[in-house]
Amino acid sequence: GLPPGPPTLPLLGNLHVFPKHSFHYQFTEWARQYGGIYSLKVGPRTAVVLTDVAAVKELMEKRSGSTADRPPMYVAELVTGGLQMALARYSDKWRSLRTTAHTILTPQASLRHIPMQRAEATQLLHDILHDPETYREANSSIMSVLYGKRSPRYETRQTAAFYKMFHVWDRLTAPGATPPLDAIPILRYIPERFAKWKQICAQTRRDQRKLYFGFLDETRDRVQSGCENGSYMEEVLKRQDELGLDTELAGYLGGSLIEAGSDTTALYLKSLILALIAHPDAQQKAQEEIDRVVGDHRMPALEDLEEMPYIRAVILETHRFRPVPPLLVPHRALNDEEYKGFLIPKGCTIFVNAWGIFHDPMLFDDPETFMPERYLLTVNGTKPELEMDASDLRPNFVFGVGRRSCPGIHFAQHSININVMFLIWAFNFSTATDAEGDPIVVDTFKYEKGIVTGPSPFKCKITPRSTEKAELIESEFVESGGYVLEI
Numbered sequence: 001g002l003p004p005g006p007p008t009l010p011l012l013g014n015l016h017v018f019p020k021h022s023f024h025y026q027f028t029e030w031a032r033q034y035g036g037i038y039s040l041k042v043g044p045r046t047a048v049v050l051t052d053v054a055a056v057k058e059l060m061e062k063r064s065g066s067t068a069d070r071p072p073m074y075v076a077e078l079v080t081g082g083l084q085m086a087l088a089r090y091s092d093k094w095r096s097l098r099t100t101a102h103t104i105l106t107p108q109a110s111l112r113h114i115p116m117q118r119a120e121a122t123q124l125l126h127d128i129l130h131d132p133e134t135y136r137e138a139n140s141s142i143m144s145v146l147y148g149k150r151s152p153r154y155e156t157r158q159t160a161a162f163y164k165m166f167h168v169w170d171r172l173t174a175p176g177a178t179p180p181l182d183a184i185p186i187l188r189y190i191p192e193r194f195a196k197w198k199q200i201c202a203q204t205r206r207d208q209r210k211l212y213f214g215f216l217d218e219t220r221d222r223v224q225s226g227c228e229n230g231s232y233m234e235e236v237l238k239r240q241d242e243l244g245l246d247t248e249l250a251g252y253l254g255g256s257l258i259e260a261g262s263d264t265t266a267l268y269l270k271s272l273i274l275a276l277i278a279h280p281d282a283q284q285k286a287q288e289e290i291d292r293v294v295g296d297h298r299m300p301a302l303e304d305l306e307e308m309p310y311i312r313a314v315i316l317e318t319h320r321f322r323p324v325p326p327l328l329v330p331h332r333a334l335n336d337e338e339y340k341g342f343l344i345p346k347g348c349t350i351f352v353n354a355w356g357i358f359h360d361p362m363l364f365d366d367p368e369t370f371m372p373e374r375y376l377l378t379v380n381g382t383k384p385e386l387e388m389d390a391s392d393l394r395p396n397f398v399f400g401v402g403r404r405s406c407p408g409i410h411f412a413q414h415s416i417n418i419n420v421m422f423l424i425w426a427f428n429f430s431t432a433t434d435a436e437g438d439p440i441v442v443d444t445f446k447y448e449k450g451i452v453t454g455p456s457p458f459k460c461k462i463t464p465r466s467t468e469k470a471e472l473i474e475s476e477f478v479e480s481g482g483y484v485l486e487i
């Protein structure tokens with residue numbers, strides 16, 4: 001009763017044709033061949049890939065109670081003891097983490113973070129004028145909320161230590177980074193001297209604990225010495241019993257949120273810049289709109305977005321064109337489910353192929369082109385005359401649906417909205433030139449491996465759009481507090 005899928009070999013299943021990384025490209029090709037719901041065999045394990053919006057709505061949202069688990073991941077178990085929220089199994093511990101996280105991330109609570117996010121976005125413009133880098137802004141925003149502690153420079157001791165650990169951790173959890181430890185458990189017993197991944201796991205665990213429990217200790221010290229700064233983790237520590245969080249969970253709550261907040265929006269902004277360079281016509285239209293509404297003498301405010309349909313369309317089109325998590329985050333079925341005559345077996349991994357949906361030529365006109373105009377024609381950017389039912393699609397689909405959907409959606413979207421307006425208002429993004437003066441064309445398909453992904457480093461030219469704007473950025477940066485050096 002499984003959904004159809006590519007032909008399998010005995011024992012291997014589809015392992016011989018399984019992509020090594022960037023699964024979403026091959027998954028999308030198979031979707032065009034086998035349909036919006038198909039199955040794969042990875043050794044003895046089953047995976048189901050959903051590239052059909054109605055199936056996603058039904059299985060991941062309406063039947064979320066049955067599909068909210070995550071597949072077991074041995075590496076995550078070794079490093080975090082299963083307490084990294086986004087990778088955690090559907091359990092009481094996950095519930096405690098998630099419920100607590102919600103209290104700072106509700107739509108109402110997220111409004112309180114906007115002034116801080118604006119200040120961080122202002123520093124991003126200042127940083128770009130001097131030394132372009134997008135990660136610091138994302139990390140500093142979430143650190144401010146959680147611990148009342150900024151990341152003034154990328155080189156700040158704890159910020160640099162975090163990213164050093166995080167990039168290793170990110171690579172470690174990327175599909176294909178280790179031998180198939182979950183599909184073939186015997187591989188876990190390879191002695192450490194032949195299994196470098198074991199050493200990396202042990203080191204990453206030490207690095208994470210030093211950081212996350214270090215932040216927690218600093219917070220506890222502040223609370224005990226009456227020097228509170230009003231941050232969220234102080235509140236968590238004071239209400240630890242009521243929230244059902246022991247120290248281990250409290251440490252990983254902070255860690256999970258720092259991790260989730262420190263690259264997603266930064267990668268989004270890199271994809272935006274890449275798209276604006278590759279599609280200068282869209283960049284020009286966006287600049288014309290922002291100039292009309294904001295002009296040269298002040299910086300944009302979040303409220304301006306209401307009057308900027310084209311920029312709103314650019315924001316949505318970037319999510320569609322290069323979704324930060326092309327396959328969202330994999331789920332696992334807790335029970336047998338039946339859908340349109342197919343069995344979705346208990347224990348199978350479920351991938352939601354956001355890439356495949358967003359790049360479906362039946363749904364979107366010319367899906368490979370960055371074309372914000374599509375979101376001016378229809379709410380979801382789909383073709384005005386659709387031959388299929390896409391009424392279950394939502395503009396914020398990239399944040400997932402159901403019980404595991406992104407709890408950071410409002411916080412993330414505010415950050416994206418402010419940063420996109422700021423960047424388009426402030427700078428011209430164009431191709432760099434080589435030694436002969438020829439343009440270095442950017443490759444919009446050269447992306448890093450990982451569950452969340454962004455463009456591989458690319459050369460480009462970023463210039464302030466006017467001297468007046470550059471001066472305004474510098475003065476607002478100083479007014480918003482400038483650096484608080486802490487190296």
Ligand code: HEM
Pocket residue numbers: 085086087088098101142256257260261262264265268324325328329330398399400401403404405406407408409411412
């Ligand atoms: C571009 C920005 C972002 C995108 C596109 C995004 C998208 C997602 C997606 C697709 C998931 C998994 C949904 C699923 O399994 O169905 C997720 C989970 C999660 N996100 Fe985000 N996210 C973003 C930013 C953030 C930020 C800024 C935070 C924190 C403040 C955050 C916190 C989390 C957490 C904690 C989870 C795990 C939830 C769970 O497993 O229960 N995300 N996100």
